Amino acid sequence: MKYFIITGTSRGIGASLAKKLLDENHHIFCISRSNNQELISISKERDNKLSYYQFDLYNINKIDLLFEDIFKAIKNIFKAIKNDSEIESIYLINNAGVLSPLTPCEENKTEDILRNVNINLIAPMVITSNFIKHTNILNLDKRIMNISSGSAKYLLPSQSSYSTSKAGLDSFSKSISIEQMNKPFPVKIISVYPGVIDTEMQSEIRSVKKGDFPFVEQFIQLSKEGKLQSPEYTAEKLIELLFNENFGNEIIVEDLALTT
Numbered sequence: 001m002k003y004f005i006i007t008g009t010s011r012g013i014g015a016s017l018a019k020k021l022l023d024e025n026h027h028i029f030c031i032s033r034s035n036n037q038e039l040i041s042i043s044k045e046r047d048n049k050l051s052y053y054q055f056d057l058y059n060i061n062k063i064d065l066l067f068e069d070i071f072k073a074i075k076n077i078f079k080a081i082k083n084d085s086e087i088e089s090i091y092l093i094n095n096a097g098v099l100s101p102l103t104p105c106e107e108n109k110t111e112d113i114l115r116n117v118n119i120n121l122i123a124p125m126v127i128t129s130n131f132i133k134h135t136n137i138l139n140l141d142k143r144i145m146n147i148s149s150g151s152a153k154y155l156l157p158s159q160s161s162y163s164t165s166k167a168g169l170d171s172f173s174k175s176i177s178i179e180q181m182n183k184p185f186p187v188k189i190i191s192v193y194p195g196v197i198d199t200e201m202q203s204e205i206r207s208v209k210k211g212d213f214p215f216v217e218q219f220i221q222l223s224k225e226g227k228l229q230s231p232e233y234t235a236e237k238l239i240e241l242l243f244n245e246n247f248g249n250e251i252i253v254e255d256l257a258l259t260t
């Protein structure tokens with residue numbers, strides 16, 4: 001049995017990841033601000049194991065309690081099948097993210113900056129800390145995939161909060177990899193740039209005024225020319241990467257298409 005904890009499963013990549021991972025040999029723990037009723041219904045129809053936690057990751061101070069609940073459930077499952085050799089692995093996918101504010105720095109509202117950095121960077125840091133704390137003694141295959149962005153490296157105007165938080169996520173992933181090197185039961189970790197994907201985040205970019213974001217026309221053109229990846233394709237490639245035997249050898253994965 002494989003266990004997965006995925007954030008941001010209400011839509012986009014997260015929803016596609018959870019849907020593709022539904023399997024009789026998987027137990028998925030979903031976290032998102034609103035429930036994905038379609039995903040819940042599909043799991044019930046197939047009799048797949050899915051646990052849903054409706055939670056806003058902006059509430060940083062409550063993440064510890066959330067993960068106590070999640071790992072209490074996981075430990076109960078482990079106890080029930082503790083002699084079962086099919087307990088293979090536990091994986092964390094930090095996928096939840098927000099793009100806004102998409103305006104020049106001096107026009108950004110403080111509350112929008114805080115929400116961006118909390119969800120894109122601080123929440124994955126706190127979640128990762130909890131994941132490692134709760135799995136330290138488990139001699140299992142343990143992996144963390146952080147969904148970053150090319151914006152961490154290739155900077156554009158009006159994306160200062162987003163680019164900074166994603167660059168921080170990359171540095172955090174590198175730091176955790178160094179920490180885990182000499183652990184008896186180490187966690188493997190990567191940060192991956194998934195590409196330009198046809199999600200609500202892209203719709204948000206295309207709706208921004210040119211005065212606020214000078215590159216908006218290029219993003220509109222990408223959509224018109226059909227050059228955006230689908231969430232389904234992206235999820236498929238991310239899952240291939242997650243299961244790859246070389247997972248963790250390269251900490252920052254910049255080109256998802258070349259990894260499998």
